Amino acid sequence: MFFSQAGARPRMWEASPSEHKKWVEVFKACDEENKGCLSRENFKVAVVMLFGYKPSKIEADAVMSSVDPNTSGILLKEFLDIVRKKKEAQLYRNEIRHIFTAFDRHYRGYLTLEDFKKAFKQVAPKLSERIILEVFRATSILPFGYQLNVGKLSYEMIHVGQALDLDSWPLLP
Secondary structure, three states, rough: OOOOOOOOOOOOOOHHHHHHHHHHHHHHHHHHOOEEOOOHHHHHHHHHHHHOOOHHHHHHHHHOOOOOOOOOOOHHHHHHHHHHHHHHHHHHHHHHHHHHHHHHOOOOOEHHHHHHHHHHHHHHHOOHHHHHHHHHHHHHOOHHEEEEEOOEHHHHHHHHHOOHHHHHOOOOO
């Protein structure tokens, strides 16, 4: 039992009409030459306007490599899809951070196995202790057996574990 089985994967999120309108306005403002698409640099400006950070070269490369080569940039439809996915991911990270913080009752920045057990007993009282232990171990041990903080599970470890897709990992002994 990992994150997707517990229903913790991001769900499809829809922007409110006002948010959608804002995204379209940002697209139009960044489409300086009114070509109906954003260049790499214009895309970066749009991300700064919407999310408050400049995308890395890797992120910009990934976005630009997914663009139809027959166009000269990112079309509005593609831009809206990219922004929606970024917003979904942002909301999901915030939700996981909020949940983690709620269970970090001692404000230490990590959960011990005992903290983890107490948290699961509150949200899933019928879950066996064996499953809870397996989830804790799988989440606190990265591939190839590398352990970051033995016996401690931080938010960052959960975040890294999700990025590495724990669902594909076998249960650890």
